[in-house]
Amino acid sequence: MRMTPALVLVGSVVIFTASVFAVIVVPWQTMAHQPSAAWRELSADELAGRKLYIANGCTYCHSQFVRTQDWDLGMERISQPGDYLGLSPHLLGTTRTGPDLAQQGGEHPDDWHVAHLVSPRFTRPQSLMPRFEFLGQENIRLLIAYLQGMGGRDADQRVQRQQEWKARAVAAYNAGADENVKWLHDNVPEGWRPLPTPYPATEPSLQRGAKVYQDFCIGCHGPVGDGQGPAAPYLNPPPLNFTTLRRNLVDGKYIGGILYYQIMNGITGTAMPYFKHELESAKIWDVSNFIAANFIGFDDSNTEPAGIDASYEPLRTQKPASGRWRDHGKGDAP
Ligand code: HEC
Numbered sequence: 368m369r370m371t372p373a374l375v376l377v378g379s380v381v382i383f384t385a386s387v388f389a390v391i392v393v394p395w396q397t398m399a400h401q402p403s404a405a406w407r408e409l410s411a412d413e414l415a416g417r418k419l420y421i422a423n424g425c426t427y428c429h430s431q432f433v434r435t436q437d438w439d440l441g442m443e444r445i446s447q448p449g450d451y452l453g454l455s456p457h458l459l460g461t462t463r464t465g466p467d468l469a470q471q472g473g474e475h476p477d478d479w480h481v482a483h484l485v486s487p488r489f490t491r492p493q494s495l496m497p498r499f500e501f502l503g504q505e506n507i508r509l510l511i512a513y514l515q516g517m518g519g520r521d522a523d524q525r526v527q528r529q530q531e532w533k534a535r536a537v538a539a540y541n542a543g544a545d546e547n548v549k550w551l552h553d554n555v556p557e558g559w560r561p562l563p564t565p566y567p568a569t570e571p572s573l574q575r576g577a578k579v580y581q582d583f584c585i586g587c588h589g590p591v592g593d594g595q596g597p598a599a600p601y602l603n604p605p606p607l608n609f610t611t612l613r614r615n616l617v618d619g620k621y622i623g624g625i626l627y628y629q630i631m632n633g634i635t636g637t638a639m640p641y642f643k644h645e646l647e648s649a650k651i652w653d654v655s656n657f658i659a660a661n662f663i664g665f666d667d668s669n670t671e672p673a674g675i676d677a678s679y680e681p682l683r684t685q686k687p688a689s690g691r692w693r694d695h696g697k698g699d700a701p
């Protein structure tokens with residue numbers, strides 16, 4: 368076929384029409400005009416918070432768009448077109464430097480957000496998110512209102528659940544240290560309480576536990592486990608002072624299962640986050656061993672029944688304060 372001016376013209380028109388169809392008509396047709404089940408209108412405070420969110424560049428690091436391929440990362444819900452109704456500009460975001468915030472509402476209670484916005488290193492020692500303390504109390508309040516609304520009606524349910532548990536946690540805290548620990552432990556299901564640590568507190572386990580503690584826990588529970596980390600002044604109830612557990616080994620010989628359960632699931636209503644998505648099982652046991660051995664002065668990893676000898680690591684060089692040496696590595700023990 369010869370390239371004539373007429374043919375070039377017809378060809379251009381065909382290509383132009385096809386592009387308009389693909390880029391404008393198709394998306395227009397598929398655009399949602401219906402709200403999703405979770406959608407609701409934003410309140411005045413939430414809209415003001417949204418403006419601050421845009422003005423402070425939160426979108427440069429945070430997306431609000433859970434894609435299908437993110438599902439396995441523990442996301443609550445895949446985003447739907449109807450979630451964004453009436454919001455312009457949409458804040459889908461392009462960079463995922465920080466976690467996706469589409470379902471942020473109710474993930475944490477308000478006091479956690481205050482501490483985190485004042486300095487992200489308080490709640491997450493390794494965070495690279497900038498501090499936003501300069502915004503001042505009122506703006507931080509508005510930002511939190513917006514964050515707690517992310518996820519619409521689903522978020523409202525989670526926020527309500529946080530508030531109900533917060534009331535109980537604060538009441539328990541105000542009742543005194545022993546009552547508080549009793550309340551905390553009563554919320555650990557029966558079956559978990561008599562569970563000893565399945566991994567012995569070997570030297571490497573304690574060292575790994577120390578690293579997990581520094582990377583995730585130290586900003587709240589503090590370097591010596593007394594709950595006096597830099598986040599503490601912002602939190603109610605404040606982070607648990609692990610040394611109070613010494614007096615509270617009410618369940619007898621084991622503390623491992625209790626610690627494991629609380630670290631895995633967090634304590635809803637308090638700033639204590641859940642770590643089930645971030646830390647695999649072995650790391651949770653390692654940090655439990657570290658807390659038990661260093662702050663509580665207790666170590667149940669050498670208690671009977673010992674179970675299978677799964678340790679390929681050298682035993683501790685010092686005899687644990689309360690336990691006895693496990694039988695494996697015969698001849699190593701003094
Ligand atoms: C330079 C990148 C960056 C910017 C800008 C940024 N963040 Fe973050 N954000 C992060 C990273 C990384 C994390 C994960 C570590 C942490 O918890 O701090 C995070 C975590 C968060 C979390 C906790 C999510 C969760 O479920 O644990 C919230 C909420 C949040 N950011 C809100 C904001 C808000 C609001 C702004 C703007 C005022 C903002 N971020 C600006 C990088 C950023």
Ligand code: HEC
Nearest residue numbers: 490551583584587604605606607626629630637638639654
């Ligand atoms: C943002 C602050 C914060 C961070 C980070 C944090 N905690 Fe907590 N933690 C708390 C608060 C608050 C409580 C509950 C205090 C209360 O209700 O009295 C708590 C309670 C606990 C308990 C309950 C103990 C019991 O006997 O019931 C354990 C165990 C615990 N934290 C371990 C950890 C570990 C391990 C990490 C790090 C992997 C961690 N925490 C990170 C704030 C935090």
